[in-house]
Every structure is written in structure tokens, then in C-alpha cells.
Amino acid sequence: MTASVVEEADGRGPMDAAPGRERLPLTTKLSYGLGEAAEGVKTATLETFLFFFYVQVVGLSGSLTGLALMIALVFDGVTDPIIGNVSDNFRSRLGRRHPFLYLAPIPLAVCLFLLFSPPAALGQWGLFAWLLGFTAAGRLMQSFYFVPHMALGAELSTDFRERVSVSGFRALFAYIGRLAVLGLAFSVFFKSTEAFPNGQLDPAAYQPLATVCGALVIVVIFASALGTQRRAQEVYARGTANGSLAIGSGGLVRNLLTAFRLKAFTVYFVAILISYILGGVQAALNIHLNTYFWKLPTTGVQAVLVANVFGFMAGAFIARALAHRFDKKPVYVACVVLSVIVPAATIGLALAGAFPLEDKGFLTVLLATSTFVAGFIGGPAVVVAGAMLADVADAYHHRFRGRSEGFLFGASAFTRKASLGVGGAIAGVALDLINFPRGVPVDAVPREATVQLAILYGPAMLIFTCISMSIMWTYPLDRRRHAEILADLEREERAAASDR
Numbered sequence: 001m002t003a004s005v006v007e008e009a010d011g012r013g014p015m016d017a018a019p020g021r022e023r024l025p026l027t028t029k030l031s032y033g034l035g036e037a038a039e040g041v042k043t044a045t046l047e048t049f050l051f052f053f054y055v056q057v058v059g060l061s062g063s064l065t066g067l068a069l070m071i072a073l074v075f076d077g078v079t080d081p082i083i084g085n086v087s088d089n090f091r092s093r094l095g096r097r098h099p100f101l102y103l104a105p106i107p108l109a110v111c112l113f114l115l116f117s118p119p120a121a122l123g124q125w126g127l128f129a130w131l132l133g134f135t136a137a138g139r140l141m142q143s144f145y146f147v148p149h150m151a152l153g154a155e156l157s158t159d160f161r162e163r164v165s166v167s168g169f170r171a172l173f174a175y176i177g178r179l180a181v182l183g184l185a186f187s188v189f190f191k192s193t194e195a196f197p198n199g200q201l202d203p204a205a206y207q208p209l210a211t212v213c214g215a216l217v218i219v220v221i222f223a224s225a226l227g228t229q230r231r232a233q234e235v236y237a238r239g240t241a242n243g244s245l246a247i248g249s250g251g252l253v254r255n256l257l258t259a260f261r262l263k264a265f266t267v268y269f270v271a272i273l274i275s276y277i278l279g280g281v282q283a284a285l286n287i288h289l290n291t292y293f294w295k296l297p298t299t300g301v302q303a304v305l306v307a308n309v310f311g312f313m314a315g316a317f318i319a320r321a322l323a324h325r326f327d328k329k330p331v332y333v334a335c336v337v338l339s340v341i342v343p344a345a346t347i348g349l350a351l352a353g354a355f356p357l358e359d360k361g362f363l364t365v366l367l368a369t370s371t372f373v374a375g376f377i378g379g380p381a382v383v384v385a386g387a388m389l390a391d392v393a394d395a396y397h398h399r400f401r402g403r404s405e406g407f408l409f410g411a412s413a414f415t416r417k418a419s420l421g422v423g424g425a426i427a428g429v430a431l432d433l434i435n436f437p438r439g440v441p442v443d444a445v446p447r448e449a450t451v452q453l454a455i456l457y458g459p460a461m462l463i464f465t466c467i468s469m470s471i472m473w474t475y476p477l478d479r480r481r482h483a484e485i486l487a488d489l490e491r492e493e494r495a496a497a498s499d500r
Contacts, residue, residue, distance in 0.1 A: 028228060033224075045213045062427070113214055116207050273415040312375040336378065338377045342373055342374035
């Protein structure tokens, strides 16, 4: 391996030595990142509001809500590797990924609307079936977009630093999508009224919110797909010419068994699976915590949630510099651990009496600052995680001779969705175990129940984080090893081209 190879992988030398390693045009990165805004809209709609809507607004029990979400997410997670594998082996004049991008948005928008429109006459089991059915259908439609879109990001460039940049644009637009939904929800649809001082408890607010979110999803997915179409066709043509696509990715079961023979994938998969349980619990209980433990007004809840998203966005901008300076793994581990310590410490200080819980204005400022800091620290981890998995895809191709980005990103999506489902189920069962009241005014909830809620949300989640990050520390790919892999692959491609 020559020094120039390492320099190119580091971004310090010429980046046009091999196809796919040149700097991507800004328009391509923007178009690709824009598509992730749809994931941000979906995340804010389903993971921030759906659990709260069914438990506190509609009145479905926490256990049944959590069970429905877990079953739907596990089903969706199982389909993700299948969709990824199908897209890996799909051939069309539009490329491997884009036919799926054009298929998904309209059915997804319909499912979002129906999820927040349950018939009033349904009982507990009827609501359970409605929630389960349309959550599963909606997430399946999202997977038809999300998995090929993630795989496309790994194909846009093979350069070590460019991949961090691509992942950064993806994360940035995901947060923009979340901000759009949070802004619309609390500023337009959740306004306080005499009947509902806490606007997020108003049943009439959710259907129009879901309608607008569905429209946003349709617009951004189609715009992103059209904006990346040309680059995708170039990648497809190059893969066809050099023979890498002819290898295919194999069958699903074979791919799954093969992937776990690769240490980088196994470590990444297990660590992410455990850490996302934290995300599932916290996403389900976020509005509960701000409404019932902190007792913030509607504007305060909005400020805290928005501050967190702005923190993630700001942190995403420094991800590339941090990864270049310290490499991806240490940046990821440090950022995840520190970002979880911040909310746990905030809750600990409140329980110790160090926070002014009665002064809601000052409390809102403190909490917004805390969540911004947590987001700023966690932002680089979100960006780096996507770039790490793209490197795993190269290691997979290097060892097993098959392009399997779709399958690998589908497997990664499975870890996120399955563990979010487990986290949601844990949250639902926990609310029932502590007898957390449903559909009552904020002041009617016992203090003991809100304290137990806060302990579950903050300090208890540090356990999952420490376990998952201790596993992630054994992840074997660093900058130098990735450069060696790329050099080997480039030599093989040149040799195959000369043989033809």
C-alpha cells in the first residue's frame, strides 16, 4: 500500500484516482440529503407523537400500544433486509434503487393520515388492530424508500471523508424534517385553548397534522429521487461495466449468514441494536416527560424538542472534522455516551432539588439548553454511524466479493426498528406498571408516578448505553484499514478491466 492511497482516503490528496472517489457535486449531496427529510418527518410524526396520541389522547392502554408498535416494528425490521436484498439484485434503466424511491411516497402518506384517524367506535382491541395494521403498512412503505435511499448513499462515493460528508447532509435534512413537523405541530395544530390548555391533548389536532406531514413526504421524496437520478445511473453503468454488479448480492439467508462472519458487521449490528433500545424508550416517553414530569406548557415542550433538534444539526457540522481528527469509532462512542449523560444528569439534578421546577419560564430555558447540548454532542455520532456502515459494505465486498449495500443497510434498519419496537413496548408496560393515569389533567398525575417516569427516561438508560458502547469499541475498521481495502478493490477492478 502506497502513501498516496492513505492520503486519498484521508482526503489530503487527489481524490480522482479511482471512480467514485472524486468529490461529489454539492447539488448531488443536497438532493440526496433532501430525501432524508422524509425520514425526519416520519420520525417526528410516528416516534414523537404516535405513542402519546394513542395512550393519552385516544385512551389505548400503554401495554397494548407498546405491543402493537413492537409487532409492527419487528415485522417492518424483518422486511428491511429483504427489501435491501431485492434492491441489490434489481436491474432497470433507472438503476438499482430509484424504482423503489418512486414507489413509496404516496402509499406512505395515506398510511400516516389513517394512523391518526381511528374510528371513534373502536374499543381497546379494535384500536390495537388499527394501530398495528397501519403502523406496519406505513413503515413498510417507508422501508421501500428508506433502505434503497441509504444504500444509494454508500454508492455515491467510496472516499472515506466524502462518505462522512454525504452522511452529514443526510443527517442535516433529517433534522430539518423533524423541525418542520415540530414547528407545525406546536405552533399551528397544538395551540392552547380553553378546553385544552395543553394542546397536545386535543384529539382534533392530529388528523390535519398527519395530512400536512404526508404531503411533505411526497414532495421531498420525489424531489430527492429526481435530483439523484443521473448520478445513480452513472454508478449503475460503472458497476455494470466493471463487473461488480454482475456478482450480485446473493440470497437473503446466505447474505445474513455471511455477514455475521464479518467482525465489523457483527459488532456494529449488536452495538446498534442495544443502543437503539434507549432511543425507543426515550422517543416513546419524550412528550410524557415534558408534559407530566417537567409540567411545561405547550410552548415549553416545543422549545425543548426544537432545541434538541437544533443541537443535533449543529453537531452534525463538526462530524467530518472530528472523524478526520480522531477517526470514526472513538468519535461515535464518546459522543453517544456523553449525549446520554447530559439528560440523565439533568433529571438527577431535578430530583435532588437543584432545578427551579415552579418557574416554568426559567425551567424551559434550562431544559432547552440541556437538550441542545445533548443534541450537539450526539449529532456527530448520528453522522458517523452512517459512514461507518458504508465502510462495512466495502469490507463485505472485499472479503466476500459481492455488492450488498442494500442488504447491509436493511439489516441496520432492522436493528433500529426492532429495538425501537422493544423500547416502545418497554415504555408501554412501564407506564402500566407504575399505574400512570391516561386522559387526565397534568396536575392529576401523582408525583411518584412522574418520578418513576423520569428515572426510566434518564439514569436507567445509561446502562444500555454503557453496554452497547463497550461492544462498539471492538469495531475493527479504522481509516488505514479502510484505505487498504479500497486499494485492493481498485487493483482488482483494474485487473478485471484489462482482462476484458
